[in-house]
Amino acid sequence: MPWSIIVHGGAGHVPKNLELAHRAGCERAVAAGAAVLAAGGVALEAACAAVQVLEADPHFNAGHGGALDEDGLPALDAAVMRGSDLAYGAVAAVVGVSSPVRLARAILEDGRHCLLAGPSALRFARRHGVALIDPERQITEKTKMEWESRQAEVARRGPPPATAEWAPLDREGESRGNTVGAAVRDGQGTVAAATSTGGLLGRYVGRVGDSPIAGAGTYARDDLGAASATGHGETMLRTVFAYQTLLSLKGVGAPEALLLEALSDAKARVGGTGGVIVALPDGRIAHARNTPTMACAWQIEGSALGSAF
Numbered sequence: 582m583p584w585s586i587i588v589h590g591g592a593g594h595v596p597k598n599l600e601l602a603h604r605a606g607c608e609r610a611v612a613a614g615a616a617v618l619a620a621g622g623v624a625l626e627a628a629c630a631a632v633q634v635l636e637a638d639p640h641f642n643a644g645h646g647g648a649l650d651e652d653g654l655p656a657l658d659a660a661v662m663r664g665s666d667l668a669y670g671a672v673a674a675v676v677g678v679s680s681p682v683r684l685a686r687a688i689l690e691d692g693r694h695c696l697l698a699g700p701s702a703l704r705f706a707r708r709h710g711v712a713l714i715d716p717e718r719q720i721t722e723k724t725k726m727e728w729e730s731r732q733a734e735v736a737r738r739g740p741p742p743a744t745a746e747w748a749p750l751d752r753e754g755e756s757r758g759n760t761v762g763a764a765v766r767d768g769q770g771t772v773a774a775a776t777s778t779g780g781l782l783g784r785y786v787g788r789v790g791d792s793p794i795a796g797a798g799t800y801a802r803d804d805l806g807a808a809s810a811t812g813h814g815e816t817m818l819r820t821v822f823a824y825q826t827l828l829s830l831k832g833v834g835a836p837e838a839l840l841l842e843a844l845s846d847a848k849a850r851v852g853g854t855g856g857v858i859v860a861l862p863d864g865r866i867a868h869a870r871n872t873p874t875m876a877c878a879w880q881i882e883g884s885a886l887g888s889a890f
C-alpha cells in the first residue's frame with residue numbers, strides 16, 4: 582500500500598494576499614514529511630517533521646508566530662498520536678518551548694504520561710533535551726499587532742461572544758485561525774496525527790483548546806485512520822470531533838461529504854466552525870472546512886504533490 586500524507590495550515594480566515602505564502606508553507610511541510618516516508622520512515626516521524634516545518638513558519642498560528650493569550654504570552658498546545666498502539670503525547674499552555682510538537686513527541690516516547698501542562702512541562706523538556714526558547718523570540722510583529730488591536734477592541738466594546746472569536750474578520754490584511762496539523766499513513770499501514778497551535782488570540786490565561794486533547798483535535802488508530810482538526814477549539818472539544826469523525830468515516834465511500842456533514846453538525850450543536858484533515862487506513866486522504874479558508878497540501882506515494890486553500 583502506498584504511503585500518504587496531508588497537512589493543514591489551519592481553518593480560519595486568511596486574506597487573499599497571503600494565500601501563496603500559506604500554500605507554500607503547507608507544501609514545504611508535506612515535502613518534509615514525504616521525504617521521511619520515501620526513505621522508509623514511519624508515520625509518526627513524518628507527521629512530526631511536517632508539523633515542525635509549520636511551527637517554524639511565522640505565517641501560522643503555532644510555534645514561532647503562535648497567537649498570544651490575555652497576558653500577551655505565546656502559551657502553546659500540541660499533540661502527537663500513533664495509531665498502531667494508541668501512544669499519545671501532548672503539551673498544553675507551554676511557554677518557552679521552541680517546538681511544542683517535538684516536546685509532545687518526547688512525552689509519547691517516554692510513555693509514562695500522555696499530557697503535560699504549563700511550566701512543569703519545561704522541566705520534562707530540560708530532562709529530555711528538548712530545546713527551550715525565550716518566548717519573546719516567538720512573538721512576531723503580526724502577533725503583537727493582532728494582540729494590541731484585540732486588547733483595544735475589548736477595552737472599547739468588551740469581549741465578543743465566544744464563537745464570534747472565530748467569525749471572519751472584516752479588517753483587510755488580518756488573518757485568524759492557522760493551527761497546523763498533519764495526518765499520515767506510512768507504507769506499513771501505521772497512521773499518525775500531529776497538531777500544534779497558539780490557540781485563540783486573547784484567550785484566558787490557562788485556556789487549553791482541542792489540539793492537545795486526544796479525540797478532540799488529534800486522533801489516530803490504525804483501523805480508523807488519523808485526523809487533525811482545526812478551528813474553534815471549544816466546538817471541537819465538546820463534540821470529540823477528531824475521534825467521532827474517524828468513527829463515522831468507517832466504510833464510507835466519499836469522505837469529503839461526510840467531513841462537511843460532521844463540521845456542520847458540530848456548528849449546529851455548539852456554534853463554532855473549523856476544518857479537518859484525515860489519512861484513512863486504505864491510503865486515501867481527505868480534507869474539509871466550513872471556514873472561509875484552510876490551506877492544506879498532500880501527497881500520495883507515486884503521485885504529485887497537491888494543495889488547496
Ligand code: GLY
Nearest residue numbers: 780790812813814
Ligand atoms: N483549534 C485550536 C484552538 O482552538 O485552540
